Amino acid sequence: MELVQNLKTSSLKKLHLGDWGYAFAWLAACFFVLERFGSGMNGFSKGILLFATIGFIGLGWFWKPFRLMVVITAGLSLFAIHEYHGQIASADQVFWLKYFLGSQTAIMWMSFLFVLATCIYWVALLGRSEFSGKLASTLTWCAVVMGLVGMATRWYVSYLLGPNIGHIPLSNLYEVFILFSFMTALFYLYYEDRYLSYEMGAFVLLVISAAIGFLLWYTFDRHANGIEPLVPALQSYWMKIHVPANFVGYGSFSLSAMVGVAYLLKSKGILSDRLPDLALMEDVMYKSIAIGFLFFTIATILGALWAAQAWGGYWSWDPKETWALIVWLNYAAWLHMRLIKGVRGPVLAWWSIGGLMVTTFAFLGVNMFLSGLHSYGKL
Amino acid sequence: MTTRSPPSIRNAIHEVLSSMRFAISLLVVLAIASIIGTVLKQNEPYPNYLFEFGTYWFGVFRLLGLFDVYHSIWFLVILLFLVLSTSLCIVRHSPSMLREMHSFRERTTLSSLRQFRFRREYVTVLEPVQVSSLLCLTLADFGYKCRTQSRKSGQFVAAKRGSLNRLGYIFTHMAIIIICLGGLIDGNIPLKLQQFFGIKHIETRNMPESQVPEASRLGPNNLSFRGDVSIPEGSSADVVFLNVGKGYLVQDLPFVVSVKKFIIKYYSTGQPRLFASDLVVRDKQTGKSKAVRLEVNHPLDMDGVDIYQSSFGDGGSHLHFQVWPLSGTSVQPAALKGIVKQHDPIVIRGHPYTVEFDNFRSFNVEDLSQGVKPPSGGFMQDMRQALSLTGANNKDLKNVGPSVEFKLRDAQGQAHEYLNYMLPIKLGGHLYLLSGMRTNPGAGYQYIRFPLDDEGSIKAFMLLRAHLDDPSAALHIGLQFAKKSLAGTSEQQAMVPKLAQISASVLALFRQGGYDALAGFISKDVPKNEQVNAAKTYLKVLQGTALEALDESLPAGVTIKDKMAFVEDSLNAMNDRFLYGPPVYLQLDNYRLVMATGLQMTRAPGKFFVYFGSLCLVLGIFAMFYIRERRVFIYAGSDGKVLFSMSATRQTFDAQSEFENLAAKLGDVLIEKGR
């Protein structure tokens, strides 16, 4: 990744005290976990922990604002977990949990903040207001933090439900929609920070708000927010890496499609004096598809490895698998068009919007309309 | 990059096959072809398709191979083209890519450097040689490799980094080929060929495995296969069945799998937590055996054959029933024994039937979260209604005990299908035995509810039913009922014979056709404006009479708390029996569970190719996107002018900023050292 390049070109010399402090905190936390819970972890868990630690240190070094978010999230999560005092009922009794940090409450806050941020991004775009842009950006950061805290507490709470029930909250549609929301937001925040442009937020946050809409419907209409124990097919380590990798892909693809919308508007002369340069948006589109494609490839391969273990074959042409392949082929074609044919402009923007349709179908439509082996989140 | 040779057909074909447009078209076609297979359910039994699409479209779809898209010839051909196109592309580009990777482009001329988009000029007092060595050091800091050249009027430096980017292309495309090859090895082409040449024959008949002829069997050395077998507890198997088209093949295994036990464990919430099988696997050649526990997500590797826990079912549980007559005056249940998946003859009221035990479940988890409402009306209920099973979430799952599904088939082949629960279920405060019935396999079950006494026995109901069904008892019961109802004045007492008469005829109607018969009588023989009142009266009479009958039939010592409710439920059940099929109720009263575990076994040597290819793919994609090739050229002239130019494969934003960054740094170095 650019990360590697950055580290190589600038070498470690460029790191400041804060970076070392951040890394040290991660290592300390990792060490603490190994020390305290190591006996209950197997090699695989330890591997993931180590890998995650290194990954998060790297991310923080590469993109500085990330460090602050991690620190705040960790602080709030630990505080919330402490406040639970090992009792699920605390969520309704303890003030902080009831109104801010309880897993369900935090997720509601995340939802609210995302929708609010979307509105303010639009205010910023239409009113050309730098201040509103900054405000919206801050709100988005807060939403991400709340989402992460919600996930962390949910993870913790699942262990309070009963013996053997606890598991990482990546096991059903409800949980992955939260994942999708804050992942996409984080990607966006990165580009925003990098290109110093708030304008695309108005578009990217729309897709997040749509996800939030779904999440709320799913919560209130379907009561899907309960924590369910894992059925045997989902009791696998692969789930813990396959699912997040997939959502890096989905998030990036959605982001690029929404930037594609902005691109098309601008090239048609709509909002053209407010939106960033076409070249800039094109660059964001490409970058986010590239990273999405890499992770989606990895996710699909991990899926195949998991399938080989759970279903007896790395590839069964199960609808979800097949649609993952379709998504993959679609973006492979996109990348060929851009990198080799040198195609630029609206065609690619349209294509990436089409890509979002395909991706959405692979993500949701398959669960809704097609039946298969995936025991994951039937609607 | 391509050199155009004189046009010939061969060249033209080659040109097309390795062209980008062709590659992109292939990707898109493959995507669309894949969609078909997800929209149309694959590998269903043919009759299902026939039913769904009609004969004409069924024929067309079958011809196009749409029922098994991913194994059809045309799909394979697309994949082959994909491999071909990618291979040609590699062959065509790799040499120049590798050359490029190593080349520093040292022949670049000064004038072409002046054409670069990214370029900057400096002036320095340093000597060209100093400049070149100084800047090379700086460039090395940024990860560049340098070559220096003395030219006529100065020093020329060519530097590059990120050359591995080019390998990315080769890795990615090689990966596609390797993965497809792996897939082909594990695919069914060898089988298709053997079938095509008539060496192997697909078996469609239902027969014991040992009788399957040699032409439908595959030897244990078969390179790759994927099949299933279901083995009851206490039994063993040394074959799996491969589903092919509309039939199957038998694959012999190099080992014997014996199943000791199948295990399910549940969470406290009722969802399944563990599916596992205790197996003993014995190698046929060495005779060595080992005991293992097989779980979902934890397959067992046995001599290159992977064994998976893939399903479970009943392996022939032993069932024991009480067969209660639902008509006539007899109350004696007959005992019946059965084994799941077997058929037995049974005689019901003189007619021959076959009872087919289809399925038995020892554990039924149902959602009872919404509280249990008594079914309205009293007619047969859908299970969801009967138990208020709403929604998929907010679960309050309860184990409602064992259930059995079976069919009663008459001599003409018509069948009624039943779903009977063994344990009483509490609805609205009262206990019932539930039995679902349907005649159409696709439909939901309609439930009949047999009320139970305080002890949870069905006997009280059966006695009451027999009593009410006994025509010779009717007058007597009617009289008792009338006497009790009209116990007051002498005037009332004079009415007794009349009421007794009414009671007996109401009962007779009900016995013959349930509520419908009553309703039919009323609408025929009672004036329109009195019908509603008449219906109410008749119902009251019926219930009162039945209450009387209950008092008479209830054996000593048996209690019923709410007799009125019991009577209403009993009448409802008696009414429902007219829709229930043959007049018997098979009460499941005992069983011995025998589970069968469903194992999938695969041999897939292609997977190593696939995994290796996947690794190449990831590395390749990474290299292609995230290792950026940069070339830098510096010309330090003896006139003190230094020209720095940079090229990037992809002129993105990063290239711009990287250039700025590097140019500034080089400038700084020159100024600092030149002081």
Ligand code: HEM
């Ligand atoms: C899925 C199967 C794929 C097929 C059938 C395929 C096919 C091709 C073909 C035929 C070419 C050559 C075009 C020409 O000769 O002008 C090509 C070029 C290329 N492909 Fe692919 N490709 C596939 C996957 C990928 C993937 C996944 C990537 C990575 C994103 C990729 C990246 C490239 C690149 C960078 C080139 C250009 C090489 C160059 O000329 O510099 N390909 N591909």
